Amino acid sequence: MRDLAEKLIAWGKAEGAGEIEVSVVEGREFSVDIRRGKIENLVEAGSRVLGLRVIKDKKTAFAGSSDLSLGTLRRLVRNAVRRAELAEPDEYSGLAPLTPSTVDAASLRLYDPEVPAIDAKTKIGLALETERIALKDKRITNSYGASFMSDEARIVLVNSNGFVGEYGQTYCGLSVGLQAGGTNDRVEDSWSSSKRFFKDLAPPEEVAKKAVARTVRQLHPRKIKTKNVPVIFEPTMTSWLMGFLFSCISGIAIYQKASFLTDKLGQRIGNRLINVVDDGLIPKELGSRPFDSDGVPSRRTVVVDKGVLKNYICNTYAARKLNLATTGNADGGGVSPNNFFLEPGKHAPEEIIKSTKEGLCLIRTLGHGLNSVTGDISRGAFGLWIEDGEIAYPVSEITISGNLGTLLKSVEMVGRDLEFLSPVTGPTLKVAEMTVAGE
């Protein structure tokens, strides 16, 4: 693959490209879905895809192909150079300068040799076992099925500034989705475990029990009157809030003035409980990688320190536009998080619930309703109503609304329960007030 990349770079140069970058990703995937004790779908496949960036006189063109025949690639390189000529010069364009990396890909432990070696029977067995345990619970009335997925990929990146990088990674996941209740009062939820190493994956028992508990706790929901109350975010909900924060501090949104956090570097955007980090170097985690798609070494970046905005997350291009340094978060033409998380606080989640006289514990949301230009949040929601420090009953058909800027300044408690269930994550969180709309 590296030879192919080098060949394309030579072709691009010969066609007149000033700079050229080639990435190749080769992957193999396996997945099995089982439902009600039987296999529903079984997939096994391999794929290769190549990406190309060409810059000529500060003018940029991209290309990609899953057809790796040399004839197609040759035409693609030629077209890309011709298209670059038709674009307009952008003084901020261009590859990242070659910087020596101190990151040792092997120490990141992204590849588990055990994953490609697991036999199909074991994988199918894990999915079957997970669903079987979940369906033993009489309150569960239907199943969306359980799945086991695994894949391995090899990523190669070469560019004309002399960067050559390569690494392998693996992934495996076990999940189950469930319904409880009768036809007209159904509730649903799911749970999953995703890891790079097979031996770190949660056992079927744990995934099943968690999915059951999350589903049945929503049974027999009530509607509530519209109210402004404190809201507690469970870790999975803090995850989406962090995802929204990421889209608002992404260097691309900032230079495009498409974020309410534009021009806020060095300013207070939250209270002292807010500490947010992006870290691409945590061994074994799903958001770790040795270098980004610009070939820039990964690093740890403090984003918010005690409520003060310290860094925007940038690729090489956004960094140049903003006159900042890249944070090593390039992903194709865009910017993506590595392990992006809210640092844990000191409270146990139970303590946070206990502290709430009346409020909503948010457990799921539905829909879109995030506007990074204004920071406005408005989403369908499911939750548990809290009265006198205890969970009283589930609520549904409600919406929550507020503004991320206001929420960050009104965080009252941060839990100590940080787990990397996904690369963008955080612990339990309590904010002073949101509008919960019901009847």
Added chain:
Amino acid sequence: MARMRNVPEPLPFVDHFGLSKEDLRTTLVFALSRGGDFAEVFLEYRAYDFIHMEDDIIKETAETIGVGMGIRVLSGDKTGFGYTNDLSLEKVQKAALTAASIASGKFKSTPLRFRHPSRRPSCCPVLRPAHMAGMEKRIALVREAYGAAKSFDLKIQKVKASLQNSVQYVIVANSEGLLVRDVRPMVRLTCVAIAGKDGRREFGYWGGGGRAGLEVFKDVFTPHRIGEEAAREAVLLLDAVDAPAGEMPIVLSPGHSGVLIHEAVGHLLEADFNRKKTSIFWNKMGRKVGTEQVTIYDDPTIPHSRGSYDIDDEGTVPRKTLLIEKGIVRGLLQDRLSAGLMKRPLTGHGRRQDFSHWPIPRMANTYIDRGEYARDEILASVRKGFYVESLQGGQVEDSGKFTFSVSLGRLIEDGRLTSPVKQATLIGTNIDVLKNLIMVGSDLAFGLQTGTCSKEGQDVPVNDGCPTMKISRMTVGGQR
């Protein structure tokens, strides 16, 4: 290649895929080698182009080629699936054997002779295929939309405009002897504008396109209008008030609000959710679930609509499908697997994102049919309520709970539209909404032709439509 849809052409095996009919036949035999009931090869070649303008310059362009084959084997209700983007016979047959492993029996030998069913004329004949137009012509469209947005108002601070066009060549061959091909063009021109005033910023979005060539930008969706409408929405939102919160009467704008029907009804009438009994509709066929006002169709044959196609991704010729008739559930959107297991006729709604996914029942162009009310009559009936002008999208779960996000709304006061309202979410249960849909207007219109629907990790282009409609009460999630 131009006007390819009406003219019979030789199957371009060698051109795009390098596989002969004989290769396909042996591949299908490999796929059934362990006794599967049905096997199907899906070959795809897709060329996608992208032009992006920002900061007053044509900042980047992209060209992406996707080629590959997906093969599936059905055995009862089980699916075995493999795919590859290496179309060498060796890799193709290896994928066939992978898919075959879902079954565990002996090959049932059946002679396989391919037939080429006769086809009706295309619903989307193309005059000026975008992939054949010169780059300069396409760049000019993007510049025009960008310029119209930028010069709309001094408050416009930032504009982005993009043109996307693609052409997808597919071949479907199955063990029942079907061998069909299709060529599917698509265009989409979109514009985002950001307006600012006194430290406040808002964005507006507009776009247009369809399963069509560049001729679609000639009249309704002119680049100028696309740019101007995006800018107009952004500027209008600068003076928008926070949305009200609580239950109230809702009036939905024609066209754009079709996404409500897509979420509230369409998904839950996809056959797979009903076969598995996870949809709230599974036991409601023939039963009344809504008011007399509600008649809903999904029609994949609407000329040049973004959700249209001449054959679905299983090779079935689609038909306009009645889903709800005067409030009574009448039909489901079927793919081959569900139709077979439920013993129902095919409707031509088996779609897939690309060769690396298997087909599942999907919507195409979903709409609520025109009713009898005049728009003014509907608005006049509301003393105090909320009007939905444009939407960001929605989501539904099988229980029937759904939301959709309003990017621009209006207050209704004494039957008239007043202050613009920003960002709000509507939430409801589909059965409640169908029962509360008390007035349907006569002004049926369709959406912007830029929509994409996601289900089980697969994205497909769709469109939807509706006339002006009134829902007697629904929860608006605002901030006051």
